[in-house]
Amino acid sequence: MTEGNFVDYIKIYASSGKGGRGSAHLHREKYNAKGGPDGGDGGRGGHVILRGDKAMWTLFHLKFKRHFRAEHGGDGSSNRSTGKDGSDVIIPVPLGTIIRDADTDEILFEITDDQEDIILLEGGKGGRGNWHFKSSTNQTPRYAQPGIDGIEAWFRIELKILADVGLVGFPNAGKSTLLSVLTAAKPKIADYAFTTLKPNLGIVEYRNHQSFVMADIPGIIEGAAEGKGLGHYFLRHIERNSLLLFLIPADSDDIKKEYEILLNELKKHNPELLDKQRLLAISKADMLDDELKTEIAEELPEGVETLFISSVAQQGLMELKDKLWSFLN
Template identity: 65%
Template sequence: MSGSNFVDYVKICCRSGKGGAGSAHLHRDKHTATGGPDGGDGGRGGHVIVKGNAQLWTLLHLKFRKHVIAGDGESGGSSLSTGKTGRDEILEVPLGTIARDAETGEILFEINTDGETKILTKGGRGGLGNANFKSATRQTPRFAQPGEEGQEIWNVLELKILADVGLVGFPNAGKSTLLSVVSAAKPEIADYAFTTLVPNLGIVAYRNNRSFVMADIPGIIEGASKGKGLGIRFLKHIERNAVLLFMVPADTTRTIKEEYEILLKELNEYNPELMHKPRVLAVTKADMLDEELEAEMKQQVPKDVPSVFISSVAQKNIDGLKDLLWKEINNQ
């Protein structure tokens, strides 16, 4: 999932179909010169529908599709024939996609399961044929309903990555390196800030042929919750992760506790509900530490969070980290 192919936000104009008009037909055949009303109803206008697809990871396929137009319903016919329903437009999206009203920002719905469908823009109802208006006092109505107009609405589709574990840390904390070691994902890795500009997903193999999904999310800087750095472009993806893995490098210029608390503060200011998610703390680049220094640094680790010292390069304690994560995932 390269940077050029990952799209997590699209704004599209959705126009649903107009309902077909009802028919005002009166029955006539060679045996009946003055038959009663037999006009059928008009067909429903086409909906714009959003459908979940577990095989998709990005909204790239919708990026350049600014206008989505569903088909109009057809008019009703004689002999109580109902008009054909307008063609629905189905937009397939990755799991974790949220639909919003572009003007108000209101969340309309979320798509979280494969095959789940929701109507984004509802098609107009078909008009009633004249047969519906027949009564004891009005036996030959010569009118029918017109079809209901469709809707034209600007909507936003926004993707929030669904994963079991989300990696949280400052740039260069070793998040991409860990993901490349524990999964087949190949994120870009380099010794400078913001190497990762988009989320990367990897499937982590665990014991007995089990697995879980890990998301490498662009690094945080202080003030990210207020829009600094990559701002909320990465924070929104953390909301959908079951467990948060905080990563603090052993060569940090602050103490481990200070760096961990800054990360917590940014998440809390963005969305206080994130504080209820289970957390694990990994101190990375532990291959740089001797036993004495590691023992000293363990005294700085917060006591209220499970923690482990790891090295992705040296494969130190990677299995222990997986055990911790698996335990937290299944506690949920």
């Protein structure tokens, strides 16, 4: 899919490096033909490491490079020289990345902290050189350990969005338009349902160079939790948002009802979603005159703060940002 910058899961193949061989070298000098064993140890094979990176927001960088091989360890050599450790492969991933075993689907790790390192696959240990095996009965062992093999495996790397604000609304509610006016993101916008097929993220610049992240997900419809439309697949992405911004267009036939349906879908998907802070924006408010606005204002759902906005006419957007910011902090 070409739309959006969003890749939410990807399968990767990784292999760690094999440990280097221990050396079975016997020391020889001009005047000492029977020198002792002096074979060094093999170096460790490289690890495959995942590193949390707070500057990343997607798995897009993994889309075109899915194979990761760490270097093998170097072999040991004479003079008890240890082989070089194989270089590790470090894969940067956004915070909120989950790593599953590709076969069993079991969650192996979750990366939540910046610069957090997780060894996905450990490199094989280097073999020990022959001098370790010298004993009273065998002064010149010609034996050294081979290195231990690396490991290879497939993983499924998955991303839960860590956006602060998740947009929730029916298709066509104006979610992508809002994202496009509040952030530098350029999501596709059109006058039909399910324009957005994949989540889009944008950074909302706020006063004094502060910012927060907003996620636009595909529209949710009645029955979404049972698999209708596309929203169900993406509902899990709003599980981590600290705030849900509901968007209902001003020309909705029944704002209250629409709000109830949205809440109900979230609840069916995961009841904990209802514990999140939420805010309701009546979008496309440029279509309302004062009279209609007053009329609508009297019939708004209870128990949620509501404001009127228009992305097109740039109305209420600063108030919206202020409100979002104060909720987030």
